[in-house]
Amino acid sequence: MPLLTPEHVLSPDIAFTQNTTITNGTHILYTSTDPEKYLENATSFISSGLSLGQAVVFIDEPHIFNTITEQLIHKGFDQEKVASILFSDRHEFYTSNDIFDIDTVISSFSPLLTPFLQEGIPIRTWGKVKWCANQACFMDLIKKYEMNVDDFVNEMNTFSVCAYDGEELPASLQMELMKHHQYIMSDNEFVSSSFYENERLSPSIMHDTKQYETIENLHTQYSKLIDQLPDPVFISSNGTIAYVNEAATTLMECDFHDLVHLSLIDIIQEKFPEKNPLDHSGSPIEVKLTTSKGNTVEVEMYSFPFLNEERTVEATITIARDMKDKKGSQKLDMISQLAASNAHEIRNPLTAIKGFIELAKEGSLDLDIYSIIGREVERIELIAGELLVLGKPEQMTMDTIEINEILKHVCGLMKFQAETEQVNIQEDFQHNLFVRCNKEQLQQVFINLLKNAIESIEDEGNIKVHSYKDHNQVKIDVTDNGKGIPDHILKHVAEPFYTTKEKGSGIGLMVCYNLIEKHEGTINVQSNPGQGTTFTITLPLVSETKCTSSGQH
Missing domain, CATH: 3.40.50.300 (P-loop containing nucleotide triphosphate hydrolases)
Structure with missing residues (x-):
């Protein structure tokens, strides 16, 4: 060739x-x-x-x-x-x-x-x-x-x-x-x-x-x-591998001669009954390769045409990138961002606590420091809770619970912060809305949503928490009349570490999306800058028959 x-x-x-x-x-x-x-x-x-x-x-x-x-x-x-x-x-x-x-x-x-x-x-x-x-x-x-x-x-x-x-x-x-x-x-x-x-x-x-x-x-x-390329490369002619570089033989755990004359499709685990995805589009696809030792390797593959002097396709060059390296790099990057953002978030309340204690020792503080320290500790607990959610294993205890039980508890918890910021929380609950859930995790979701809603209101304002039945689903709207979210930010709200808050960690909403997904639900958000934002949580409704047999916890 x-x-x-x-x-x-x-x-x-x-x-x-x-x-x-x-x-x-x-x-x-x-x-x-x-x-x-x-x-x-x-x-x-x-x-x-x-x-x-x-x-x-x-x-x-x-x-x-x-x-x-x-x-x-x-x-x-x-x-x-x-x-x-x-x-x-x-x-x-x-x-x-x-x-x-x-x-x-x-x-x-x-x-x-x-x-x-x-x-x-x-x-x-x-x-x-x-x-x-x-x-x-x-x-x-x-x-x-x-x-x-x-x-x-x-x-x-x-x-x-x-x-x-x-x-x-x-x-x-x-x-x-x-x-x-x-x-x-x-x-x-x-x-x-x-x-x-x-x-x-x-x-x-x-x-x-x-x-x-x-x-x-x-x-x-x-x-x-x-051969100088660090990624595995396969050169094919008429569907048959004609050349591979050293990185490809390392990936496939074999020698050069074990790969040439094979079809690239033969070493891919998935079968493609219709069009071969390894065409000349240059678009990446994720596939699993089977090595000569029977091991499975997840890779991202790109294919490109090789043109001869008449500018017709002479061969196809395919690049394979090991997804383990890519995912590992992304994971390390996320860990470093998580550590940096939360070290900053935890240090702030700790600094405030330390300062109040020192002033109290000197006798120069004439106010109730216990309520202040309590709020700062709650702030640390919230951050720790988010980290635990991200680090917990997939298995979790699920109970059948009336959703309003959770909503009333969270609204009560957030009432003090809301009143401090001159924000009124309104409750509008439809009764007998049962869901299968982990109570603590759903509480974490609604605490995050209410916290964000309070912080979005610059002066005084209102937040409405509304639960209702929609066919075979339970829906909960958390609506505020705050400053709203611009369109260019709205599409990034679920991304980790994306935040516009000076003191935000950028993981609160990511945690919410993660937990609701585990509960087989969805989160939708609508916002109008200058008018407010509504987050809508949708969860599967549990039938009354199932509630009776399961019991309430």
């Missing part, structure tokens, strides 16, 4: 020399795993540009640039030549307030390049893209950014390298980015991209006979790039 033609394979130092002609813009994706080779290739890129009298723009970290300038001077470039390089710190160039902003980045290029474009000076740019893993939808932003850069390179006729750290860039995203770059580069190899989707012809890569003889003996298999 010819994955690429030998005449398109170069080493980076040859690709960056004067034998590279820039005819209509060149866009290169560089994924590096070797810091020393990265410096070597960046130096080659810059020195070639300086030798050709081209304008050079270099975007990376200051210490990288300092090392490269030292090497350039060692190569014989004078201070004036080195000073002509336009350098920018990547942390400042790619981000604003630690946020990757595509429009700002693209617009920043134009002022740098305009003077040279006006004088007709060829331009080459090198950018080590800032990786903002914690930014929302960052992967999608990177794909959009590289699409825009490809258009920019075409328009400005620049010779541009977009560099990424191979330890940061997921293999699936790398395959996507290959669609928007004419050339793909590793630390040791430079090849034309068979994934490139733009109809624009790539610039020619020319080299003399001597250079060709030098690189002809190099390893020209496309697998050299694939």
Whole structure:
């Protein structure tokens, strides 16, 4: 299976020399795993540009640039030549307030390049893209950014390298980015991209006979790039696996020869009677693979078409990402956020308690500190209760209970806080509404909802708790006339650690959704900014016959 033609394979130092002609813009994706080779290739890129009298723009970290300038001077470039390089710190160039902003980045290029474009000076740019893993939808932003850069390179006729750290860039995203770059580069190899989707012809890569003889003996298999990817990769032709990298053999607990000539569908546990989901859409699917030792591995798989020179599908490349690593990373991230947010939440009431005790010891406090300390202890208990809910095992004791029993108890508990904030709690209960539930957990849900409702009312206001029957369901509305929730926040209310409160932990509503789901119920929320919010809890109604046989607890 010819994955690429030998005449398109170069080493980076040859690709960056004067034998590279820039005819209509060149866009290169560089994924590096070797810091020393990265410096070597960046130096080659810059020195070639300086030798050709081209304008050079270099975007990376200051210490990288300092090392490269030292090497350039060692190569014989004078201070004036080195000073002509336009350098920018990547942390400042790619981000604003630690946020990757595509429009700002693209617009920043134009002022740098305009003077040279006006004088007709060829331009080459090198950018080590800032990786903002914690930014929302960052992967999608990177794909959009590289699409825009490809258009920019075409328009400005620049010779541009977009560099990424191979330890940061997921293999699936790398395959996507290959669609928007004419050339793909590793630390040791430079090849034309068979994934490139733009109809624009790539610039020619020319080299003399001597250079060709030098690189002809190099390893020209496309697998050299694939093998550097940390994720398992399967290359299939006509439905049959033709090549796998080392990460794939490790995942599948077997040797290379045990996988080739198999069908990728054969190692997937699920059966797909209709369309094969591993098509060329690039959309991820979650499947279970069976290893040669009979073990089950959960993976997320992406498939991409490999195009030949006639731009028809030559093969399919499939990336598999172990979900254990992904879920483990997400779990660790959640634990760290949970620890940080709740350490802050618990420290505040403890500080207040400690302060009142010290003042009481000195005899300089003339008020009832016990009620104040009691409220602070209740606050700690509430936080501890939320943590226990998240940490408790799935099994829980369920009893048949009249829902109003729980609602009256919670309204009584929250009455003092409500009156302190000049909020009136109104009760409107329909009788004989029985549910199967864990009493303590439902109490936790309604305490959280009432607490949020009270805090949403800035001055004085009202909260109505209304229970009623709706067909075979029990519904409970908690309605306030507070400031409401804007639409852009409303869709995030169930997400962990998402909060707009200065002192909020961001887990209260997540706990509510979690507990109601365990009770086979649902939570819906409606809100109008400036008018108020209604949370509606829906739970299965228990019939009177079942209540009689079960009894009330």
